[in-house]
Structure formats: structure tokens, C-alpha cells
Amino acid sequence: MDRRKFIKAGFLTSSAIALGSYSNIYPFLPSSLSSDYDLVAIKGGEPEAMFDKAIASLGGMKNFVKKNQKVVIKPNIGWDVAPELAANTNPKLVARIIKHCFDAGAKDVYVFDHTCDNWNRSYAHSGIEKAVKDAGGKIVSGDSESYYHEVDVKKGKSLTSSKVHELILESDVFINVPILKHHSSGRLTVGMKNLMGVVWDRRYWHQNNLQQCIADFSTFKKPDLNIVDAYLVMKRNGPRGVSKDDVLTLKSQIISTDIVAADAAAAKMFGMDVADIPYINYADEMKVGKKDLSKLNINRIIL
Amino acid sequence: MNVTVLKKIRVAVSLLFFLFTLSLFLDYRNILPPSVYSKILFLQFIPSFVKFLSIAGLSAIGFILVLLLTLFSGRIYCSSICPLGTFQDIISFLSRKLKKKKRKREFLRYEKEKNWWRYSFLGLAVIPFLGGTIFFINFLDPYSSFGKISTHLFRPLLIMVNNAIAFLFEKMNLYIVYPFEYKGVEIFSLLFAFAIFMLIVYLSFTKGRLYCNTVCPVGTLLGLMAKYSFVKIAVDETKCKACGICERVCKANCIDKKNKKVDFDRCVACFNCFDVCPTDGMKFEYGFFSSSKKNSQNIEEIRLSEREEKVSHSKRNFLFNTFVYAVGLTGITLSQIKITPKKQSKVAVFRKNPVTPPGSQSRNNFAQNCTACHLCVSVCPTQVLQPAYLEYGLLGMFQPRMDYQMGFCNFECKLCGDVCPTSAISPISLEEKKLKQLGKAKFVKDNCIVNTENTDCGACSEHCPTKAVNMVPYKNKLVIPEVKDEFCIGCGACEFACPTKPYKAIYVEGNPKHLTAKINKEKKIEQEVDYKEEFPF
Numbered sequence: 001m002d003r004r005k006f007i008k009a010g011f012l013t014s015s016a017i018a019l020g021s022y023s024n025i026y027p028f029l030p031s032s033l034s035s036d037y038d039l040v041a042i043k044g045g046e047p048e049a050m051f052d053k054a055i056a057s058l059g060g061m062k063n064f065v066k067k068n069q070k071v072v073i074k075p076n077i078g079w080d081v082a083p084e085l086a087a088n089t090n091p092k093l094v095a096r097i098i099k100h101c102f103d104a105g106a107k108d109v110y111v112f113d114h115t116c117d118n119w120n121r122s123y124a125h126s127g128i129e130k131a132v133k134d135a136g137g138k139i140v141s142g143d144s145e146s147y148y149h150e151v152d153v154k155k156g157k158s159l160t161s162s163k164v165h166e167l168i169l170e171s172d173v174f175i176n177v178p179i180l181k182h183h184s185s186g187r188l189t190v191g192m193k194n195l196m197g198v199v200w201d202r203r204y205w206h207q208n209n210l211q212q213c214i215a216d217f218s219t220f221k222k223p224d225l226n227i228v229d230a231y232l233v234m235k236r237n238g239p240r241g242v243s244k245d246d247v248l249t250l251k252s253q254i255i256s257t258d259i260v261a262a263d264a265a266a267a268k269m270f271g272m273d274v275a276d277i278p279y280i281n282y283a284d285e286m287k288v289g290k291k292d293l294s295k296l297n298i299n300r301i302i303l
Numbered sequence: 304m305n306v307t308v309l310k311k312i313r314v315a316v317s318l319l320f321f322l323f324t325l326s327l328f329l330d331y332r333n334i335l336p337p338s339v340y341s342k343i344l345f346l347q348f349i350p351s352f353v354k355f356l357s358i359a360g361l362s363a364i365g366f367i368l369v370l371l372l373t374l375f376s377g378r379i380y381c382s383s384i385c386p387l388g389t390f391q392d393i394i395s396f397l398s399r400k401l402k403k404k405k406r407k408r409e410f411l412r413y414e415k416e417k418n419w420w421r422y423s424f425l426g427l428a429v430i431p432f433l434g435g436t437i438f439f440i441n442f443l444d445p446y447s448s449f450g451k452i453s454t455h456l457f458r459p460l461l462i463m464v465n466n467a468i469a470f471l472f473e474k475m476n477l478y479i480v481y482p483f484e485y486k487g488v489e490i491f492s493l494l495f496a497f498a499i500f501m502l503i504v505y506l507s508f509t510k511g512r513l514y515c516n517t518v519c520p521v522g523t524l525l526g527l528m529a530k531y532s533f534v535k536i537a538v539d540e541t542k543c544k545a546c547g548i549c550e551r552v553c554k555a556n557c558i559d560k561k562n563k564k565v566d567f568d569r570c571v572a573c574f575n576c577f578d579v580c581p582t583d584g585m586k587f588e589y590g591f592f593s594s595s596k597k598n599s600q601n602i603e604e605i606r607l608s609e610r611e612e613k614v615s616h617s618k619r620n621f622l623f624n625t626f627v628y629a630v631g632l633t634g635i636t637l638s639q640i641k642i643t644p645k646k647q648s649k650v651a652v653f654r655k656n657p658v659t660p661p662g663s664q665s666r667n668n669f670a671q672n673c674t675a676c677h678l679c680v681s682v683c684p685t686q687v688l689q690p691a692y693l694e695y696g697l698l699g700m701f702q703p704r705m706d707y708q709m710g711f712c713n714f715e716c717k718l719c720g721d722v723c724p725t726s727a728i729s730p731i732s733l734e735e736k737k738l739k740q741l742g743k744a745k746f747v748k749d750n751c752i753v754n755t756e757n758t759d760c761g762a763c764s765e766h767c768p769t770k771a772v773n774m775v776p777y778k779n780k781l782v783i784p785e786v787k788d789e790f791c792i793g794c795g796a797c798e799f800a801c802p803t804k805p806y807k808a809i810y811v812e813g814n815p816k817h818l819t820a821k822i823n824k825e826k827k828i829e830q831e832v833d834y835k836e837e838f839p840f
Contacts, residue, residue, distance in 0.1 A: 146466075185762070206761075208758075209756070210759045242823055268839045302837075
């Protein structure tokens with residue numbers, strides 16, 4: 001990062017911290033000014049504070065959400081477990097993202113997941129249902145097949161069609177908010193694996209080369225933003241976890257528009273070699289995104 | 304006191320009991336707190352009685368209160384507490400409304416008692432029960448029948464309405480009402496519920512409470528008690544003008560205007576007669592033995608009692624035969640249960656023992672205490688509890704089982720034990736439940752995707768809440784499941800998630816007696832995290 005950029009970023013982030021959403025105060029700033037990072041990695045703070053800074057360094061949520069747009073946020077709410085077990089996305093982070101969306105002028109912000117455990121209980125126990133409602137967002141069921149509509153995955157090798165939740169198909173902005181954790185069969189679950197929660201039939205993926213299907217589906221629809229929650233990280237026994245002993249407090253977050261880059265960075269942060277996670281490599285080969293982080297413009301923030 | 308107020312009280316009380324009980328079965332969103340279930344169902348006769356046999360505590364004395372109440376003032380249970388009874392009253396009420404419009408004759412009138420039927424059904428419930436099977440009670444208990452009707456007919460109807468509304472809202476981009484993903488029900492349970500529903504509707508539409516005085520063993524038993532109840536309803540012969548208005552509103556068909564008599568053991572204490580009598584011709588009699596009956600014993604009654612004696616012979620034969628038949632059938636069980644039919648996986652997988660819900664302790668305990676009211680089936684949030692067909696054998700028909708094709712037992716849930724009105728599923732603490740081993744997972748490697756397709760899968764291990772199913776290194780950098788069954792609780796998450804067809808590559812073999820799993824305790828992840836350290840990229 002050159003000095004000028006650093007100063008600019010530093011100025012913008014500090015003003016964002018001092019004054020809240022800076023873009024509301026400096027609406028004349030062109031959004032492209034500060035958004036030439038491919039990826040932002042931040043650590044050492046609380047989920048909300050980290051998100052505030054990280055998104056500011058990407059030009060703020062205004063860069064992604066326009067006035068009166070319909071936003072869908074897809075966190076991981078797969079399991080009926082408490083937030084401290086780190087199987088589901090941090091509810092505080094979800095709430096903060098919703099707030100930024102509304103501040104940027106979003107009309108509606110929807111949140112859903114096709115859960116593995118009973119959905120009502122997972123929504124409640126994860127703390128996400130309450131967080132969403134309190135933030136003014138709308139929590140929607142992902143549990144009914146009637147919400148899912150068949151689409152073609154044109155570039156897919158193993159997965160050529162899938163039934164996808166209508167909110168993903170109809171919304172103007174799609175924000176993917178996975179939690180980074182160990183995964184017994186996928187090796188690691190981050191952004192691409194999180195998209196398994198927007199389709200109806202997951203068994204098909206498992207039957208037909210899971211790793212390839214994960215990569216295939218990421219060709220279907222690119223999230224407008226991927227926000228990886230790595231505040232609490234489940235290091236083993238994933239994706240559900242057995243106890244708090246599996247969890248490490250990493251206090252980190254990664255944001256990128258490139259889902260492959262986000263996953264690759266998260267893998268390194270987790271302590272894994274990207275080469276050991278097949279779907280990241282497949283997606284890279286299919287040109288969904290870039291796994292080679294050395295070629296990216298990364299903003300690294302340590303609080 | 305104005306006696307006509309009694310009818311109003313009866314209607315109000317019965318509707319309260321009916322609506323409360325019904326709401327328990329219709330609560331598909333699990334809104335009601337589990338603690339209200341036992342309060343609402345406290346007085347249900349058969350569940351309370353069955354519970355009392357295994358837990359003789361205060362929570363199970365509801366049936367004793369019902370007996371005392373009956374001994375005091377007759378079959379109040381039938382008039383006000385029994386949900387199936389009130390359901391019949393509602394049908395009769397509608398019937399009366401419809402028939403009035405068409406100017407038809409009133410449909411109720413005095414009928415002779417059908418003792419052969421009554422005592423046969425009572426015997427059918429009691430004798431096999433003494434012989435150790437609850438089978439016939441599962442078919443005859445009015446509360447449990449109402450439960451099945453509610454679970455398999457009313458509840459799906461409500462869900463349909465809900466889903467229709469959800470669909471309309473969805474079209475307007477509103478997600479306030481969400482559709483309920485109803486996974487269906489065992490067909491024979493549905494057929495039985497439908498049959499009993501049709502029978503009830505037909506009988507109550509045409510004959511009032513005939514079901515209660517022919518089929519229902521609780522009605523017959525309480526009727527036997529009511530013969531000796533302290534307060535009885537009788538005809539005041541000095542005031543009665545034998546106009547017969549009372550007879551035409553008597554749901555139990557037990558007022559005989561000709562002989563100015565009330566057959567009180569069939570009377571369901573509805574007080575309709577007091578309400579309509581223009582001459583104050585109905586009265587209460589006090590004393591445990593009936594005076595009017597003795598006084599006005601007439602030829603017809605003598606004839607009746609003669610007939611009853613004659614009948615009792617064949618009755619005894621009938622009961623004996625039924626009993627023998629029932630015992631003979633206990634041997635027939637479908638010990639082998641096939642798991643899904645399609646194609647792909649090759650090794651046929653059969654479960655030797657069905658899996659009973661957590662808290663049921665053992666298959667035997669469950670079989671003896673479950674009256675198949677299907678309340679647990681109604682409340683189960685994952686719909687894993689489904690009525691059995693022949694998985695438990697004929698005698699366990701309709702008793703719920705864990706159906707891992709439908710779903711799996713939610714790790715954090717113990718609702719079934721909280722709501723069960725008998726002691727078939729005991730309430731247990733969540734900590735206990737999380738270690739209750741209902742069965743053990745069995746891995747069938749030859750069916751497993753990782754082995755047959757050489758690709759990653761691991762759906763079983765993902766869903767396992769205790770990581771009894773773990774992924775271990777396999778060839779070509781793949782990972783394959785490994786089961787440590789001492790940690791397995793038999794929740795069925797692995798079996799449900801397993802994508803192979805027709806046979807699963809992992810399934811739960813039931814424990815006939817539930818065991819306790821070991822805690823999968825690992826050392827805490829220890830890793831120094833330096834929040835100031837540079838990123839690894």
C-alpha cells in the first residue's frame with residue numbers, strides 16, 4: 001500500500017469511527033475513491049467495530065446498497081446452538097450489517113438460511129432472529145420448498161441445476177455472511193460452502209461430488225459482498241461443534257467482493273493450506289475468483 | 304337455585320376443556336409452554352390411570368378425582384371433560400340446527416341400553432390390559448381417539464389454511480406468515496383417525512351420545528360407578544306430565560318418558576332435560592342407591608335383566624376369544640424394517656429394533672404405557688416422531704416411533720417427554736436427554752458415497768451433535784465416516800442426512816433398553832492468539 005492510499009484510508013476510517021457512517025456526512029465523495037481494495041482483513045476488535053472500519057475502507061455500504069434497494073443477507077444459522085459455540089454467524093455482526101444497509105437507504109433487508117437443525121429453534125437459539133428484528137430487518141423462513149425455484153447453473157460441472165430461495169433470485173443486493181469454521185467433510189466452511197444454505201436439495205450435492213458442487217454453485221450467483229465472521233472460530237468438530245472447548249477467539253473479519261479470495265484468506269487465517277481445500281481450487285480454476293492472494297490489493301487492519 | 308343455569312355452566316366448562324385440549328394438538332408452531340400440557344390433560348381418565356400405574360404420585364391422581372366426581376354426581380367427565388364427548392355434542396348441535404331448517408322430527412329419543420356392546424368393549428379394553436397389552440385401549444380410549452383425529456385430520460387442515468395464507472402473503476412479498484413444511488403421516492394412522500372420525504360424526508349426527516354408551520369403555524366404567532352416585536337425576540313423577548320434551552333433548556337417550564325413568568348410568572350429566580322441562584318435572588335424588596329404580600321396577604326391566612344374563616354367556620365367550628386372538632397376534636411382528644426404496648446403494652439394510660423416543664426408557668416401558676394419543680407426534684418440531692405401523696408388531700400399532708426418514712431428533716429438544724400425559728415418555732432434563740442413547744449408529748461402508756463414488760460427502764458427520772460419527776482419512780485424500788458408538792445417542796441425524804438410496808450407508812439400530820452415552824470430552828483448544836500479529840497473507 002502506498003503512503004497516499006494509506007493516509008486516505010486512514011482518514012476515511014477515522015472519520016467513520018468518529019462520525020459514524022462517513023458517507024452520510026460526505027455524500028459528495030465519489031464512492032470509487034476509496035474502494036480499490038480487493039479484500040479487507042481486520043482483527044483485534046469487536047465484530048461491530050471491525051465491520052464499521054472494514055466496510056468504510058471499501059467506501060462504505062453505499063458502494064453496495066443503493067436507495068430503495070431490496071437486500072438479502074445470508075448468514076450461517078444452520079444449527080440449534082448458542083452463539084458462543086460459534087456454529088452460527090455472530091448475531092451482533094448481522095445486526096450491524098443490517099444497520100449499515102438501512103443507513104445506505106435500503107428499503108428492505110431480509111435474512112434467512114436453510115438450516116440443518118430445526119429452523120425455528122436455530123433462528124431463536126443463534127440469537128440471529130432477535131438481532132434481525134431489533135435491527136429492523138425481516139427474518140424469513142428457509143424451511144419451505146415452495147420458496148425455492150429451479151434455476152440452471154450454466155457453468156456447473158456436477159451441479160447443473162438447483163432450486164434456489166426466491167429472496168436470492170429477487171433481491172437487488174446479496175450479502176453473504178458466513179462464519180469461518182472447521183468442517184468435517186468440506187474441510188473448512190466459509191463463503192462458498194455457506195451458499196449451500198440457499199438451495200433446497202443439499203443431498204444432491206453430497207451424492208454428486210460435494211467439492212465440485214460447492215464450486216459449481218458459486219458460478220451461479222456471485223454475492224455482492226462476502227463478510228467472513230472469524231470472531232469466534234470453531235477449530236474442530238465442525239460444522240456443528242461439540243462444546244465450547246472447540247472454539248478459539250480470533251477476533252477477525254474478512255470482507256471481499258471476491259468469494260474465492262475471501263475463502264482463501266480465511267483458510268490461511270484458520271491455519272490451513274488452500275491446496276487442501278478442493279472447492280477453493282476448483283472455483284479458482286473456473287475463474288469464479290482468485291485464490292492467489294499475492295495478486296490482490298489487500299487492506300490489512302490491526303486494531 | 305335455578306337449575307337451568309347448570310346447563311349453561313356445563314356448556315361453558317366443556318367448551319373450555321375442548322378448546323384447550325384441541326389447542327394442544329393444533330399448536331404446530333410450539334407456541335404453548337410445555338408446562339400447560341400436564342395441567343390441561345390432568346383429568347383425562349385413561350392417560351392419568353396409565354400414568355398412575357407407573358408413577359403413583361400427585362401428578363397422576365386425575366383419574367381418582369374423576370372417579371370421586373362420578374361417585375358424587377355422575378358422569379361429569381363425559382359431559383364436560385372428555386374432548387371426544389364435547390366433539391359429539393358439537394356435531395349433535397349442528398345436526399339439530401340442520402334438521403330444524405328442514406323441519407325434520409327431533410332426532411333423539413329413548414333407546415334401550417345396549418349392554419352387550421358396552422360390556423364387550425369394556426372387557427376388550429380391560430382384560431387384554433390385565434394380560435399386559437394396552438393395544439385395545441389405544442383404539443378405545445376417547446381422549447386418545449380425539450388425539451388421533453386432531454393430529455391427523457384437524458391439524459393438517461389448519462396447516463393447509465396456514466400455508467394458503469402464507470402463499471397469498473408471499474405473492475405480496477410479505478413473509479409474516481410462513482408455510483409449514485408438513486412431511487405427511489403414516490397412512491394407516493390417518494385411515495384409523497378418519498374411520499373413527501366418521502363413526503363419531505355418524506353416531507352423534509343421528510343418535511347423540513350413542514358412542515359413549517356403546518363403544519367407549521370409559522363411559523361404561525363410569526356408568527357402572529354412576530349407578531351408585533350420590534346425586535342422581537330423576538323424574539319427579541308428581542310433576543311430570545310425560546310430554547316427552549326431555550326425551551327429545553336427551554343426548555344419552557336415557558330418559559324413558561313412558562315409565563318416567565332416567566337410566567342414570569347412561570346419563571352424561573348434560574342437564575338439557577332440566578333446561579327444557581315445562582313443568583319442573585326433573586329432580587335430583589340424593590343417596591348412593593337409587594330409590595326410584597327399585598320402586599318402579601317394571602316388567603320391561605325384569606325382561607332386560609333376564610336378557611342380560613342370557614347374553615353374558617356369549618359375552619364371556621366373545622371376550623375369551625378376543626383375548627386369545629390378541630395374545631396369539633403378539634407374536635407377529637415385522638422385525639425387519641426396510642429403509643427406503645429407490646436405486647444406487649447395494650447393501651440391503653434392515654433395522655432389527657425400532658427406536659423409541661428419548662425418555663421412554665425402554666421399548667417395553669413404552670409399549671405398556673403409550674395410549675397412542677399422538678400428542679408427541681403433534682408437538683415434535685422435527686416430525687421425527689411418527690405413528691408406527693407394524694414396526695413394533697401388531698400390538699404396538701400407532702404407538703409413535705422415531706422415523707429417521709422424516710427427520711431426526713433435535714439435540715436441544717425434549718418436548719415429547721414434557722407433554723406426554725401417560726408415563727410412556729417421561730420428562731427428563733436436557734442434560735440427561737443429551738446423553739440418552741436410544742440406539743447406536745451403524746456404518747455400512749459398501750453403501751457410502753465416499754467409498755462407491757470416490758468423492759467427499761460426510762453429511763452424517765456434519766449433522767452428528769456428539770461427533771460420534773467422525774471423518775477419518777481415507778484413500779485419495781478423502782475422508783470417510785467412522786462411528787464411535789459409545790458417544791452415539793441414536794438421534795438419527797446421520798441416517799436422515801445420509802444421501803444414499805435406497806439403502807442408507809448409516810442407520811440407527813434401536814436399543815431395546817435405552818443406555819447412557821459417554822461424554823465426548825476433548826481437551827480445550829489451546830492456541831495463543833496474538834491480536835497484534837501480522838496476517839498470514
